[in-house]
Amino acid sequence: MDRKIHSIILITVDSLRSDHLSIYGYNRRTSPFIDKLAKSGILLTQTFANAPYTTASINSMLTSRYPLMGTERYTNTNRGKTLPEVLKENGFYTLGFHSNPWFLIYHFGKGFDIFLDPYSEHHRKQKFTTKVMNFAMKKILGKIKAPYATAEELNEAVLKTLTQLKDYKKLFLWIHYMDVHEPYLPKTWHFTRKKLSYSYVLNLMRKKNESPESLTDSERELILRLYDDKIWELDKELSHLVNDLSDHLDLEKTLIIFTADHGEAFGERGAYGHCANNNLNLHRELLHIPMIFWSENNDTLSKFYHIEQSNRISKIFSLMDLGPTILNLLGIKIPSSFLGRDLINDKIQYVISQGVVAPDPNIEKYVKTNERAHAITNVEHKLIWWEQREYTELYNLVADPLEQQNIANENLELVHSLKSIIKREISQYSKPEEDEKLKKAIKNLKLKGKI
Structure with a gap:
């Protein structure tokens, strides 16, 4: 020491x-x-x-x-x-x-x-x-x-x-x-x-x-x-x-x-x-x-x-x-x-940051999960990925440090690359039994007409 x-x-x-x-x-x-x-x-x-x-x-x-x-x-x-x-x-x-x-x-x-x-x-x-x-x-x-x-x-x-x-x-x-x-x-x-x-x-x-x-x-x-x-x-x-x-x-x-x-x-x-x-x-x-x-x-x-x-x-x-x-x-x-x-x-x-949107009371009864968002930041770019919506935001941090101009549509290859890193990182630590529980809960809600 x-x-x-x-x-x-x-x-x-x-x-x-x-x-x-x-x-x-x-x-x-x-x-x-x-x-x-x-x-x-x-x-x-x-x-x-x-x-x-x-x-x-x-x-x-x-x-x-x-x-x-x-x-x-x-x-x-x-x-x-x-x-x-x-x-x-x-x-x-x-x-x-x-x-x-x-x-x-x-x-x-x-x-x-x-x-x-x-x-x-x-x-x-x-x-x-x-x-x-x-x-x-x-x-x-x-x-x-x-x-x-x-x-x-x-x-x-x-x-x-x-x-x-x-x-x-x-x-x-x-x-x-x-x-x-x-x-x-x-x-x-x-x-x-x-x-x-x-x-x-x-x-x-x-x-x-x-x-x-x-x-x-x-x-x-x-x-x-x-x-x-x-x-x-x-x-x-x-x-x-x-x-x-x-x-x-x-x-x-x-x-x-x-x-x-x-x-x-x-x-x-x-x-x-x-x-x-x-x-x-x-x-x-x-x-x-x-x-x-x-x-x-x-x-x-x-x-x-x-x-x-x-x-x-x-x-x-x-x-x-x-x-x-x-x-x-x-x-x-x-x-x-x-x-x-x-x-x-x-x-x-890079740094990965994450958060969840407010609880959906219908799903909350079954599993503790909500819409999740992930951000990956490196020295040049930042990607924000809204997982359930499949919506992405991409920012050039050199030209746009305050993250005002979303350039995702013009840089699809970079979006795919950064999103792949996020998916790779989070998939390593995902629990399959929890994912299966989520799928079953959503299926039940659909059958009941709640979502």
């Missing part, structure tokens, strides 16, 4: 798109501390989520497997080992801190010695949408309480736990922040430049989700500024966290990884948010995410410099590849169940 790394700190931010960070070229200075980490660490410019929503994306990160396996909606953490389990088996004490109720429902705590949501047990059991509505009422009534634990509260819980821990030699710490997730209710109003009533902001959030076409230009701009305010506030809390961690950990023997589970849409294709109103989106605004590796000791990052002889790496990468990369850095054998690739040693030619 590489003795230089004794602690791994994995920081994930919910709903953070890379192009709203100044280090990725954004016109507002939203992230001075994150920029500092990137400039003195390793910045990846072409990292993509494997799914556009949290449950599937985090599952892929933890298991190093594709989001959709067979006819499932997302890979199950019970299939193979998770990254925390592997690290725990190799002597790491594993800590996880979050404030998302889905994390417990979908067993994301598998492999953690401590997996903590500082929010109350009562709120933890509620659906996130219910938490947001309760939060909205408290705002209106003047009882200020966020619908999740804030970064400040999470940091406090992390530091308190580290103070109490004594008997560990190696540490894996995962912190998932919800601050950038809607509703975008800032404390400082840094970019909005004026304080707005919470009821006004909450009504604006409702409007963008329910009728985005009715938003005025000034409202669209305000939504962006509110989102940027939340990034700016989180950036300050991250600065405080890293500074305070130095009291508990040797930062020269610590690797900090900063990333996100997915991005956020701001009306690029009509809708806002991520998969709002069952609007599945596999475009850049939802999939392109930040990825930064940082350590106080440059020797810890030395393996990265051999990739492109620079601290700014354009090699394509995904959350699925994070686990194998971490294990390689530590000198730990990568489990055979991990399907991702190691950034340092492997040739990564």
